[in-house]
Amino acid sequence: MTTVRKETLLRALTDMQRHQQGNHGWSVVHESLGRLAGRASAASLDTVLAAAWRVRPAISDAHLITLLGIALRTVAAHDAEAARVFRPELAAGDRVRVLERTLERHRDEITGIVTEHSNSFTGARRFLVPQLVIGAWAEHRRVEAVRLADLGTGIGLLPRQLNNRTVFDRFAPDLAWFPYTPPFRPVPLTARTGVDVPPLPTLEWVRGCHGPSRYYTERFAEVVWSLEQTAAEAAELELLPLDILDPAALTEFLRTHRITVATCNFVLYQYDEATRERVIAAITAGLGRPGLLLSMEPGHELRRMGACVRGYRAGSTTALHIADVSDAHFLGRVTLGPGFAELTGADPNP
Ligand SMILES: C[S@@+](CC[C@H](N)C(=O)[O-])C[C@H]1O[C@@H](n2cnc3c(N)ncnc32)[C@H](O)[C@@H]1O
Numbered sequence: 253m254t255t256v257r258k259e260t261l262l263r264a265l266t267d268m269q270r271h272q273q274g275n276h277g278w279s280v281v282h283e284s285l286g287r288l289a290g291r292a293s294a295a296s297l298d299t300v301l302a303a304a305w306r307v308r309p310a311i312s313d314a315h316l317i318t319l320l321g322i323a324l325r326t327v328a329a330h331d332a333e334a335a336r337v338f339r340p341e342l343a344a345g346d347r348v349r350v351l352e353r354t355l356e357r358h359r360d361e362i363t364g365i366v367t368e369h370s371n372s373f374t375g376a377r378r379f380l381v382p383q384l385v386i387g388a389w390a391e392h393r394r395v396e397a398v399r400l401a402d403l404g405t406g407i408g409l410l411p412r413q414l415n416n417r418t419v420f421d422r423f424a425p426d427l428a429w430f431p432y433t434p435p436f437r438p439v440p441l442t443a444r445t446g447v448d449v450p451p452l453p454t455l456e457w458v459r460g461c462h463g464p465s466r467y468y469t470e471r472f473a474e475v476v477w478s479l480e481q482t483a484a485e486a487a488e489l490e491l492l493p494l495d496i497l498d499p500a501a502l503t504e505f506l507r508t509h510r511i512t513v514a515t516c517n518f519v520l521y522q523y524d525e526a527t528r529e530r531v532i533a534a535i536t537a538g539l540g541r542p543g544l545l546l547s548m549e550p551g552h553e554l555r556r557m558g559a560c561v562r563g564y565r566a567g568s569t570t571a572l573h574i575a576d577v578s579d580a581h582f583l584g585r586v587t588l589g590p591g592f593a594e595l596t597g598a599d600p601n602p
Pocket residue numbers: 370371372373374375378403404405406407447448449453494495496497516517518519522
């Protein structure tokens with residue numbers, strides 16, 4: 253079992269190294285992990301992987317790989333020798349030796365991170381798509397009150413940003429829509445809630461989930477700026493600990509908070525396919541009517557750039573293809589799919 257999982261993990265690592273964006277600082281560590289995982293025996297890595305698979309059998313390869321990178325970044329923050337893993341100028345063989353020693357010396361800390369934490373990278377520009385899609389849906393369905401829950405919210409950025417015109421106007425010009433841009437419509441929000449699995453991520457943890465590069469320093473600055481701009485909305489936001497893999501707890505949360513619209517962005521890719529389907533079924537069953545689940549996930553399991561946006565009506569697990577996004581950081585282009593017209597009554601051939 254572990255051998256088969258390691259083979260698929262190795263394939264995912266190889267694909268992720270070919271990522272068109274070069275991963276902005278992560279690729280050097282993915283390369284070393286790939287070299288180490290490719291050896292017949294690599295006790296230091298095998299021990300960590302075995303612990304992760306034992307505690308989290310449903311974890312996806314993409315998530316485990318990103319978590320390993322985050323764990324290495326965490327130990328590199330207090331161990332200068334470990335920080336050499338991220339130095340592209342070091343010969344590949346030397347970096348693999350540093351990686352092995354780091355995994356041995358910091359085994360408990362690294363194992364703790366990959367078994368107890370999740371990648372909580374948060375994108376300040378992601379809310380642009382839910383803003384326009386939920387706005388269009390609410391207007392079409394004449395919905396006067398949207399009770400929103402952002403599932404796997406991280407630090408609760410998206411539910412704060414919705415309807416904030418200052419934040420929208422800063423980021424919207426960098427995202428081109430095809431064949432047309434839906435107009436900005438305020439979402440008639442009467443409740444803003446967000447949940448994440450305990451321990452709830454801190455801003456410091458989110459910082460560590462950003463890659464070690466200038467590109468990611470800029471993205472993180474956008475998160476901090478957005479938090480500052482949305483201090484007023486923060487007062488309305490209820491942030492709660494909840495494991496969405498627990499179907500009974502999820503259903504109870506959705507019903508007691510009378511949630512009608514759920515967003516779940518860059519969360520489900522962290523799990524295997526069967527788990528994703530179970531969570532979608534539980535969410536859509538628990539939403540009030542008329543209700544909507546909007547789900548955005550990385551395209552191709554982080555192997556390539558981009559994201560796919562899907563919509564589900566309350567009570568249905570049939571996915572509507574709302575849009576494709578060229579870059580999961582929501583800089584670039586959004587191409588509307590047929591599900592957008594189906595969901596919002598827009599002209600399918602404008
Ligand atoms: C990559 S972050 C995305 C954050 C935010 N949705 C965004 O798109 O910017 C994924 C988040 O999902 C959360 N998460 C993963 N599994 C979860 C679960 N079972 N229940 C609740 N939250 C979960 C993680 O803790 C993490 O904060």
